[in-house]
Amino acid sequence: MGPWGFVLLAYGIVWGAIVLYSLSLRRRYRRAEEELVRLRESEAGQIRAQK
Amino acid sequence: MGEFSNSSGKRKGYLGALALIAILFGLYWGLLQAPADAFQGEVQRIMYLHIPSILTAYLSFFLVFVGSCLYLWKREKRDDILAYSAAEIGVLFTALTIVEGSIWGKPTWGVWWTWDARLTLTAILLLIFVGYLMLRSLIEEESRAAASAAVLGIIGFLDIPLIHMSVYWWRTLHQPPSILRPDKAPWENIHPAMLTALAINFVAFVLLYFYLLSHRFRLGEMLEEIRTRKLRRDT
Amino acid sequence: MELLTQTFLLLRKDLLLEIRRRESLLTMFFFGTLLLFVFHFAFDLGPERVGQMAAGLLWLAFLFTGTLGLAQLFEGERDNHCLEALLLSPLDRGAFFLAKTCFNLILMVLVEIVVIPLFWILFNLRSWEVIPHLFLIALLGTVGFCVLGTLLAAMTLKARARELLLPLVLFPLMIPVILSTIRCMEAILRNGSIDDALPWLRLLIGFDVIFLTVGVLIFDWVIEV
Numbered sequence: 001m002g003p004w005g006f007v008l009l010a011y012g013i014v015w016g017a018i019v020l021y022s023l024s025l026r027r028r029y030r031r032a033e034e035e036l037v038r039l040r041e042s043e044a045g046q047i048r049a050q051k
Numbered sequence: 052m053g054e055f056s057n058s059s060g061k062r063k064g065y066l067g068a069l070a071l072i073a074i075l076f077g078l079y080w081g082l083l084q085a086p087a088d089a090f091q092g093e094v095q096r097i098m099y100l101h102i103p104s105i106l107t108a109y110l111s112f113f114l115v116f117v118g119s120c121l122y123l124w125k126r127e128k129r130d131d132i133l134a135y136s137a138a139e140i141g142v143l144f145t146a147l148t149i150v151e152g153s154i155w156g157k158p159t160w161g162v163w164w165t166w167d168a169r170l171t172l173t174a175i176l177l178l179i180f181v182g183y184l185m186l187r188s189l190i191e192e193e194s195r196a197a198a199s200a201a202v203l204g205i206i207g208f209l210d211i212p213l214i215h216m217s218v219y220w221w222r223t224l225h226q227p228p229s230i231l232r233p234d235k236a237p238w239e240n241i242h243p244a245m246l247t248a249l250a251i252n253f254v255a256f257v258l259l260y261f262y263l264l265s266h267r268f269r270l271g272e273m274l275e276e277i278r279t280r281k282l283r284r285d286t
Numbered sequence: 287m288e289l290l291t292q293t294f295l296l297l298r299k300d301l302l303l304e305i306r307r308r309e310s311l312l313t314m315f316f317f318g319t320l321l322l323f324v325f326h327f328a329f330d331l332g333p334e335r336v337g338q339m340a341a342g343l344l345w346l347a348f349l350f351t352g353t354l355g356l357a358q359l360f361e362g363e364r365d366n367h368c369l370e371a372l373l374l375s376p377l378d379r380g381a382f383f384l385a386k387t388c389f390n391l392i393l394m395v396l397v398e399i400v401v402i403p404l405f406w407i408l409f410n411l412r413s414w415e416v417i418p419h420l421f422l423i424a425l426l427g428t429v430g431f432c433v434l435g436t437l438l439a440a441m442t443l444k445a446r447a448r449e450l451l452l453p454l455v456l457f458p459l460m461i462p463v464i465l466s467t468i469r470c471m472e473a474i475l476r477n478g479s480i481d482d483a484l485p486w487l488r489l490l491i492g493f494d495v496i497f498l499t500v501g502v503l504i505f506d507w508v509i510e511v
Contacts, residue, residue, distance in 0.1 A: 003093035003158060007082070010097045010154040014104070014147050018259070021143055025266055032273040039280040123507050175458050182455035189445040195510070199441040202508050206437065206459065209500065213462040213493055220485065221465050 063265050070262045073255035080248035097155040099248050103256035104148040111141030119204030131197040132271035138183050140263050145177040168222040179207045296385030310358045318351040318401045336409045341471035355390050356435045383505035391432040398424050419474045426490050427467030433497045440509045466490035
């Protein structure tokens with residue numbers, strides 16, 4: 001592997017990993033959002049039912 | 052996205068945009084504008100990743116330390132979230148530092164791994180980060196986990212200088228200093244374009260780090276809210 | 287001094303329990319000895335190589351034996367809500383930390399007193415006169431191990447996979463102790479004196495002092511009900 005090969009390998013792995021991490025972060029974000037919406041609505045529903 | 056975007060979301064957006072611009076600039080300077088090294092050739096360009104990476108890794112650990120101290124002092128959940136988030140992103144950057152160092156080492160020294168001080172220390176740092184995250188997640192009760200992790204964060208931070216000293220002494224007393232080490236830039240002869248590339252990439256990494264950290268922190272806050280709402284619901 | 291009196295009281299309790307049942311001491315002793323046998327088979331230690339590797343092998347044996355001791359360190363407090371009772375009492379938590387550290391230290395030292403001469407016998411080493419010096423270094427290293435180990439053992443009391451987690455977290459933090467102790471021991475084995483390795487000795491003592499202090503101060507937050 002020539003010198004540029006190593007350079008591109010390093011840069012590729014680094015930025016690839018950062019992109020993958022960002023995507024995983026976004027996915028966890030979305031899931032947490034949905035869960036929170038569900039929890040907040042069910043809580044509001046409980047309060048309404050008590051009244 | 053309605054109820055979840057707020058002014059801090061906009062700030063994160065600006066930070067992200069800034070980071071992206073800096074990253075692109077850094078790529079341009081590092082890969083194209085800066086000249087190849089006289090001795091190592093093109094491979095030396097990995098330095099523009101390696102040095103910023105390791106600095107952000109240590110920055111991360113410092114933030115773990117700060118979060119840990121604040122948490123033990125004030126017991127506010129957000130300090131625990133800060134420490135935990137910094138540790139997670141710290142693992143990412145530390146692992147990347149090791150990979151970069153290894154890839155740089157192969158054409159330079161001929162081997163994928165060597166037990167030189169810098170690589171060994173980074174590997175130890177990774178182990179400590181991973182241990183921290185495992186401790187944090189394997190303890191069932193939330194406040195116990197946060198407190199124990201905080202103590203570990205402080206102990207780890209205090210230990211790092213001692214680990215540095217011992218590993219450096221061990222390596223320098225055993226081997227003659229090698230002529231060219233990828234982690235020692237020849238500051239006297241460094242080309243100004245290389246310095247610029249290094250500086251830009253450093254700024255890019257720091258911006259990127261805080262961008263990722265802010266999002267991870269927000270995620271941590273949401274997860275905490277989920278946890279407390281579930282607790283409230285189930286009691 | 288109040289702290290020392292309390293430490294002594296707690297230590298005395300643990301020692302009395304141990305003298306009666308001898309669980310920890312016997313398992314640690316046999317494990318340490320067993321490791322020596324395993325080393326012989328694993329490393330094919332002829333007389334030429336043993337001298338070079340002695341320090342590292344000994345310290346390895348002590349590390350693993352010590353980890354065994356740490357795993358059992360808080361066993362006495364597990365049943366009958368003993369731990370809660372101790373924490374509710376007006377005892378200084380720092381004393382609790384010192385007592386547990388000393389207890390593990392005493393166990394390990396007893397094992398070392400036996401294992402070091404045993405190593406010399408099993409591997410036909412000559413230089414018997416360095417053993418007291420070696421023992422002193424091992425003592426300093428063991429202090430460092432027990433201090434950090436007790437802290438982490440307390441922190442991982444309620445963790446899942448505790449037997450794996452404790453070494454995983456402990457060993458990287460122990461690297462200064464491992465390196466210093468082995469370098470000092472090597473110097474003694476080579477020259478009979480520690481002069482070559484004085485910086486390492488200072489590092490080792492520094493480590494012990496720092497984390498002993500940190501441990502006493504921070505133990506309050508480590509062990510809560």
